[in-house]
Amino acid sequence: MKYAALIYSDETNHEINPDPSSEAFGPMMAGYMAFGEKHGAKLAAGEPLTPTAMATSVQVRNGETLTTDGPFAETKEQLGGFYIIDCDTLDEAIAIAADIPHAATGTVEVRPVPDFHKG
Amino acid sequence: MLIDTHIASVAAKEWTKVLSILTSELRDLSLAEEMTQEAFVKAIEQWPASGVPQRPGAWLLTVARRGAIDRLRRASVGREKTAVVARLEQSISPAATAVDTSLVRDEQLQLIFACCHPALSLETQLALVLRCVLGLSTKSVAHAFVVSEATMAQRLVRGKRKIKQSAIPLHMPDDAVLTDRLAVVHSAIYLLYNQGYLSGNQDKDPLDVSSEAIRLARLLASLMPESSETKALLALLLLIESRSEAHETDKTIVLLADQDRTLWRWPLIDEAQHLLDQSLKLGKGGLYQLQAAIASLHCIHDPEATDWTQIELLYRSLITAADTPVVRLNHCVAVAMTTSPAQALVLLAPLEEALNNYHYYFSTKGELLYRNGQYDEARQAFERALSLTQNKKEKAFLRNQITKGQL
Incomplete structure (x- = not known):
């Protein structure tokens, strides 16, 4: 069973999301290293994302590609990264998601990934 | 008619056990519920002529298992399903030891914990508890929440789909989260009781939801005899219930100090006091225990002596x-x-x-x-x-x- 853990957090808050050049960046990364070490066996994938200022939203309408600067929706907390967790039950996924450092300051949305090959 | 009522009540007593065993075997709450429902329909059709079997629970479970085998065989068969079918066949073969539905503590708890999973909305939890754990009809559950039957059916389907698709576990919660998860169940039971109180005020509620909440609290207390808070919750509900008749007349509500205490149901109060004593022996300071202790201090014959x-x-x-x-x-x-x-x-x-x-x-x-x-x-x-x-x-x-x- 696979679950996506989508990490939402206020990217404008530099205490929660420090700049790579700042002193607070190291400890934050260390938190993610520790998380990876603890749960690595059950993580199928995982990536951070650049801030929403780097986002380009794409829509195709009547065969025409429309691109817009910025994220799909303006929200208080933005998608800042994700993991794909591979485990047996939602309880396990919740326990792992709760260890993601940003769960303490933002929100981690856990969504099952459907398995269309399974009967 | 009398016989039918008798049959219905004999069958109703077995619902939780039959559905929880089948859910645990099939790992699929929706299918288990459907098959259990069909077995109950067959019982109500057949028992008036054949008589109530000696062990009604075992009868119902066997019929439900056969139904599940047929259903799984007809569906496209994956390897997992073949294994389930094989296990079910084993369990209903004459060689298998007789099913003992009197000892299914874990399965019943698993069902309760799945229906009261914090990933489900509160209204979904309450609906699932009434339908799946207590075996009430979708129509009755709809009445209790003052929504149409179609709306309630939809809510139940969504709840069961979430349990299945997000793999809400159908086994016991880990020890690390057990206390938290038990608190979710307690809170669902408490709100269910209050839901009964609210809908009771509308004078058209054919189902006594408060009694159902107490029934569930009793079941949980019997399954979790070492939980201080579960006993305290049951005590609290019994204390509130004991005063419910005196709490209101046809026209108005009556304050505690002015209630006719001869209308109180003293056997419930005695039972609650006993439960509270047991709860205090198991641990101190839980939220329900404090509330039950307060309620019990109010439950005395002379209000002046409070x-x-x-x-x-x-x-x-x-x-x-x-x-x-x-x-x-x-x-x-x-x-x-x-x-x-x-x-x-x-x-x-x-x-x-x-x-x-x-x-x-x-x-x-x-x-x-x-x-x-x-x-x-x-x-x-x-x-x-x-x-x-x-x-x-x-x-x-x-x-x-x-x-x-x-x-």
Whole structure:
């Protein structure tokens, strides 16, 4: 069973999301290293994302590609990264998601990934 | 007709066990529920002629398992399903030891924990509990929540789909989360009880949801005999229930101090006291235990003898454990008795912002002001309370407070 853990957090808050050049960046990364070490066996994938200022939203309408600067929706907390967790039950996924450092300051949305090959 | 009622009640007693065993075997709540339902329909068709089997639970389970085997065979067969079918066939073969539905503690708990999983919305939890754990019909559950049958059916389907698709575990929660998860179940039962109280006020509720909540609390207490809070929750519900008849007449509600205590159901109170004693032996200071202790101090024959000092202390403990404006409001009532209405009013004032739309806040305020000799302010408070409730009996009570006090 696979679950996506989508990490939402206020990217404008530099205490929660420090700049790579700042002193607070190291400890934050260390938190993610520790998380990876603890749960690595059950993580199928995982990536951070650049801030929403780097986002380009794409829509195709009547065969025409429309691109817009910025994220799909303006929200208080933005998608800042994700993991794909591979485990047996939602309880396990919740326990792992709760260890993601940003769960303490933002929100981690856990969504099952459907398995269309399974009967 | 009499026989049918008898058959229905014999069968109903087995519902939770049959569905929980089948759910655990199939790892699929929807299919298990459907097959259990079909087995119950067959029982009601066949038992009037054949007589009630000696072990109705085993009969129902076997029929439900056969139904599941047929269903799985007809569906496209994956490797997993073949294994399930093989295991089910084993379990209904004559060689298999007889099914003992009297000892299915874990399976029943697993079902309760799955239906009360915190990943499900509260309204979904309550609906699933009534339908799956207690075996009520979708129609009855819809009545209880004052929604159409179609809406309720939809809610149940979505709930079961989430359990399946997000793999909400159908096994016991890990020890690390057991206490938290048990608290979710407690809170669902408590809200279910209150739902019964609310819908009961609408004079058209064919189902006694409060009794169902107590039935579930009893079941949980028997499955979790070492849980202090489960016993305390059951005690609390029994204490509230014991006074429910005296709490209101056809026309109005009656305050605790004015209730006819001969109408109280004293056997329930005795049972609750006993449960509370057991709860205290198992552990101290849980939220339901504190509330049950307060309720039990109120449940004595002579209202004049109420130990308000002890009640006030318990409310203080409750504030330490769970500080909410409503708990503080109740604390004020106790302070009025131990110290003075004036002192209670001082403590009450800061709660007004949070409880600005709560009629009970203003009726309490009115009562305290009245006892403090501030009649004009008391009238204003009662009138504000009147404007905040639609309940006819509450309104009659508040109007009476105004006339009685000549305000």
